Amino acid sequence: MRNTLITLLACCLVQAAIAQGTPMSKTQGEQFEQELLKSTANTQTLQSDFTQYKHMDLLTKDIVSSGTMSFRSPNTVKWAYTKPYDYSIIFKDGLMKVNDAGRKSEMDIGSHKLLAQVSDMMTKSVRGDLFKDPAFNVSLFSGAKSDVVVLKPKDKVLAGYVKQLELNFGKEDRKILELKIIEPNDDHTRIVFSGLKINPALGDAVFTH
Amino acid sequence: MRFLPISLLVGLLLQACSPATTKGMTERRPARATVQNPYFSRTDVDYLYKMNIQFGDHNFGGLLVVKKLDDRQHRVVLMGEMGNRYLDLTIGPRRTVKNFAMAELDKRLLIHVLGTDFGMMVDEEVPVIKEFTAEGSQVFLSRQGEGRRYLFFARPGGELQRIVRRGYGKERVELQFTGGNEGNASHITISHLTQPLTIDLDRIHN
Numbered sequence: 533m534r535n536t537l538i539t540l541l542a543c544c545l546v547q548a549a550i551a552q553g554t555p556m557s558k559t560q561g562e563q564f565e566q567e568l569l570k571s572t573a574n575t576q577t578l579q580s581d582f583t584q585y586k587h588m589d590l591l592t593k594d595i596v597s598s599g600t601m602s603f604r605s606p607n608t609v610k611w612a613y614t615k616p617y618d619y620s621i622i623f624k625d626g627l628m629k630v631n632d633a634g635r636k637s638e639m640d641i642g643s644h645k646l647l648a649q650v651s652d653m654m655t656k657s658v659r660g661d662l663f664k665d666p667a668f669n670v671s672l673f674s675g676a677k678s679d680v681v682v683l684k685p686k687d688k689v690l691a692g693y694v695k696q697l698e699l700n701f702g703k704e705d706r707k708i709l710e711l712k713i714i715e716p717n718d719d720h721t722r723i724v725f726s727g728l729k730i731n732p733a734l735g736d737a738v739f740t741h
Numbered sequence: 742m743r744f745l746p747i748s749l750l751v752g753l754l755l756q757a758c759s760p761a762t763t764k765g766m767t768e769r770r771p772a773r774a775t776v777q778n779p780y781f782s783r784t785d786v787d788y789l790y791k792m793n794i795q796f797g798d799h800n801f802g803g804l805l806v807v808k809k810l811d812d813r814q815h816r817v818v819l820m821g822e823m824g825n826r827y828l829d830l831t832i833g834p835r836r837t838v839k840n841f842a843m844a845e846l847d848k849r850l851l852i853h854v855l856g857t858d859f860g861m862m863v864d865e866e867v868p869v870i871k872e873f874t875a876e877g878s879q880v881f882l883s884r885q886g887e888g889r890r891y892l893f894f895a896r897p898g899g900e901l902q903r904i905v906r907r908g909y910g911k912e913r914v915e916l917q918f919t920g921g922n923e924g925n926a927s928h929i930t931i932s933h934l935t936q937p938l939t940i941d942l943d944r945i946h947n
Contacts, residue, residue, distance in 0.1 A: 586824040590808050590816055591787045595947050597822070611823065616945050617791050619802070619822045632802040635793065693825070693843065713824065717841075721824030 552682065552698070553675030561672045564679055565663055571706035578603040580708075580728040584613075588719045601725070602738050607655045610739050622739055623651040631741035649690060653683065653697055653711075662699070678702060678709050692716065762891050762905050762912060763880055766873035773869060776881045776892055778901055779924035781863040784809045790929070790942035792819065797937045803827060805942055807863060815863040816840075819855075828852070832860045858931050858940065861885070861904055862916055867892060878902070888913065911935060920944075 556564060579602045586595040599613040599620075612620040622629040628648070630637045649667070656662045663670055667690070668683035678700040685691045693715070700710040707728050714720040781788055788807035793800065806818040810831070819828040829841040830852070837856030839847075846852075867890070871882040874896070883890045888908030895902050904916040912934050920927030931940040 584824065586820075588806070588818070590818070591806065592785065593787065593947065595787075595789060595804070595806075595824075613822055616947070617822075621823070630802070632793065632800075633791075635800055635802065637800055689844070715826065719826075 553673035553678075553680050556672040556674050556679070560674060564672060568662070568701065568706050575730055576605045577731050577734045578729065579732050579734065580725040582611075582726070583724050585722045585724070586719075587722065589717075590719075602734055603655065604734050604739065607652075608739050609651045609655060620741065622741065623648065624739055629741060636741055649685075649694075653699070668697075675700075760907060760910075762907060763873045763882075766875040766880060768871060768873050771869045771872040771881070775866045775868050776883075776894070778863070778865050778867065778892070778904075780901065780918060780926045780929075781807050781809055781815060782865050782924060784811070787947065789945045789947050791945055793941045795937075795939045795941075804945075807859075809863075809865075812865075815859075817859045817863070828855065830856055830859070832856060832863060834864070854938075858914060858916075861890065861906060861914070862929065862931065 579600065581598070582601050583596065583598045586597075588595075597613050597617070598615045599611065602610045602612070608622070608624045610620060610622045618631075618633045620631045626640065628639050630639075653662070653665075656665060662681055662683075665683070667687060668685055671682045671684075673680040673682065681699045681701070683697040683699075685694060685696075695714045695716045695718070698710075698712040698714070699708060700712075701707065702709055707730075708725055710725065711723045712720055786809075790805040790807075792803050792805040794802075803819055803821050806816075806820070808816045810816055814831055814833045817830045817832055818826060820826045825843075826841055827843050828846050829839070831838040831840060837852065837860065839852055842852065867881070867883045869881045869883055873880040873882070877896055879894045879896045881892045881894070883892065885906055886908075888906055891905045891907070892901060893903045893905070894900065901918055903918065905912055906914040915930075915932045915934060917930045917932075918926040918928075925944065927944045929940075929942040931942075933939070
């Protein structure tokens with residue numbers, strides 16, 4: 533009985549390690565950082581479809597929503613949800629602009645620290661300077677299909693909202709594949725990107741409600 | 742003969758004192774001890790709503806998740822569209838437990854108000870102390886803390902259409918359920934009648 537329990541526990545630990553990958557060595561980490569910087573060096577704009585899976589242990593299945601994410605250098609990001617509802621949020625010039633099915637509002641980013649941090653992480657992952665953020669402890673993992681950057685907040689207030697952020701990048705092209713936000717209670721939001729376009733023409737109209 | 746005018750007077754006074762909520766309705770002895778609110782009564786269903794809260798000039802949107810935990814408790818979670826939790830409550834018949842609240846919403850009064858509103862919305866088996874009838878509706882009165890709660894059912898359909906909470910001589914809160922089929926309410930409005938607070942909920946089928 534005891535052996536069975538130990539075996540089960542070992543299997544769970546191995547499973548957890550596989551899910552994230554194996555930790556990168558210092559050399560691997562430096563090479564990954566260089567590759568990421570190189571792949572993002574000329575990125576001025578970016579657009580991608582996304583599907584969001586909100587997992588809560590409470591629920592029988594994940595809440596699924598989808599839409600388009602647009603980015604323009606240096607730090608303008610828009611998340612436009614089209615299914616199952618129309619909702620868009622723009623992070624621009626220190627403001628958060630919301631269009632909730634026609635109801636428009638604007639607020640200071642400071643009052644929505646978590647969303648601002650997530651948006652900031654997206655921006656930094658595109659710019660390639662994800663590793664220099666002093667607000668997070670960064671660790672790198674190498675998986676079978678992707679490499680993973682894990683960010684754990686140092687700030688206690690932020691850590692009350694998010695346990696860690698995980699960003700998955702493609703092994704070959706270093707494009708972002710997936711973003712996962714894990715809450716302290718292990719519920720999580722997983723955003724899977726698809727149809728990523730690098731440097732599409734994105735005028736001001738894209739970032740206006 | 743002398744008793745007739747007195748009886749009439751007493752009757753008129755009672756009519757005048759009856760609350761506006763049931764004015765003109767006929768009171769009768771309740772035929773049952775409890776009535777059922779069917780809208781959040783299944784443990785195997787994830788109840789998901791798009792939410793909009795209007796407080797004065799302020800507007801606040803997001804998602805509302807309701808899950809029935811057991812016969813006495815529901816979990817109610819308010820979150821942003823990006824999946825970030827705002828408020829997480831476990832609501833039981835006598836008390837509301839806060840599981841999580843973001844700093845801006847971690848206010849005792851706010852949690853009490855939302856806990857009471859959502860408690861009234863999810864409360865499944867409501868004890869009855871009086872029953873009223875009118876054309877097209879059947880109304881059941883229940884006690885709620887210091888106040889009273891009225892549940893309006895359509896007649897003859899039997900759907901729960903609205904709930905009114907009265908307190909200190911006034912109607913305080915009204916919940917309206919619309920588009921209900923097979924125990925699902927497609928739209929719910931919670932209106933505070935003495936405060937500029939309205940919560941609109943639209944069902945999302947995930």
